[in-house]
Amino acid sequence: MNNEQKRISLLTITLVASLGGFLFGFDMAVISGVLPLVQKQFTLSAAQEGWFVSSALVGCIIGVAFSGELSDRLGRKKPLILTAILFIISALGCAIMPDLTGVIGSRLIGGIGIGIASNVVPLYISEIAPSAIRGRLVTYYQFALTFGILVAYLSNAALLNGVSIQELSTSGLTNIFNAEVWRGMLGLGVIPALLFFFGLLMIPESPRWLIQKGRTAEGVSIINRITNQPKAEIEAGLSKQNIKNEAGSYKELFAPGVRKALLIGILLPLFSQFSGINAIIYYGPTILGNAGISLSNSLISQIIFGLANMLFTLVAIWKVDSWGRRPLYLFGTAGATITLILTGICFYYEATTSIWLLICVLGFLACFAFSIGPLKFVVASEIFPSAIRGRALAISIMVMWVADTIVGQITPILLKQIGSAGTFWFFAFFCLVAFVSVYKLLPETKGKSLEQIENDWKEKGDNDQAFVH
Structure with a gap:
């Protein structure tokens, strides 16, 4: 392969893997348009409504x-194929299962797929990417996630407004797209899921996983096919790292130096x-409406915020x-802290009709989207030892889901107890803590191979200056 063919091959592999992020975003966002329709059709109690969403x-x-x-x-590829199959089953189940229990069961299956994808996709991309552009390629996953959210909002709005219903439906699908439009919203996920499945059949296994399992020649061959890294340089890096073929254990995460990697992987x-x-x-809808932007319904406001997040x-x-991970994260957390404080001030002084409130909110979205949101995946996929990288990243992603659950539970309480202004200041405090933590703990990893990053942890131990930045 020449350099251009290698570049196209690497980009294609990344885009196929990133479809897992698209499905992640689509599946989690589509529920916003589905819930009111399901609630009305099945007359859900509060408990049933909560279970439908949280399943x-x-x-x-x-x-x-x-x-x-x-x-x-098993490698990175096989779990991704399983993920695609789970997404297909989930989308079809939501479209055709006759009762609510079947639909919820299908949502549960889709959630399992999301959980696997949220760990394995960034892990896989980080292991195929050349060090010089690894951050960019892993960030494609977050971009695909935000694109999936936006597409879910757009498809929900289109189906609710009857756009091209006649074209989309046939005699076998009329019920899905007309009588129970929410089934069409959920069922559309089968299209990207099928693309994901067939795309995965054509991409290689992670070369670094193959190397870690002792299949060095196979792994080096894949790296040579998709990157310009010289074979001698690859083999020299592997020799320096002295990779062991045994499976890693969780105790490696508590070794000197690696403990800091674990702490970073949890905090981000x-x-x-x-x-x-x-x-x-x-x-979102309230802020845009009070800022003077005319909205026909809440889905339009979701589209606006979804588009801003993606861009x-x-x-x-x-x-x-x-710029590197560290400067981008510091700039983003500082900006998020300031914009959240200003948002709280707008609520405190009841300036909710001011254009400044909209500016503050969009400013926060910008800071989140270019730093806090994607960099947790980029950094966590880089910093752990190769022998246990998959399990270590799973711990990091598990923290994300647990924290998401906690925030979902406490936000209504905060809004009631300390008001809107106090709630935004509460989150601003955590952004400030994030800034300080990143400043003290986060090393710069741009341009370094995964093997070099691992060696740096081992050589420097718990030294706070483990990397030169």
């Missing part, structure tokens, strides 16, 4: 709990959920490998 989240926790063990033992997803992104999304993620793709 996918329960599935996520189950999926990520098993994903690390699966990916370290924790800070991501406690940044206030859910509160912003929750207040600002492009900044991370553009700058993560040139």
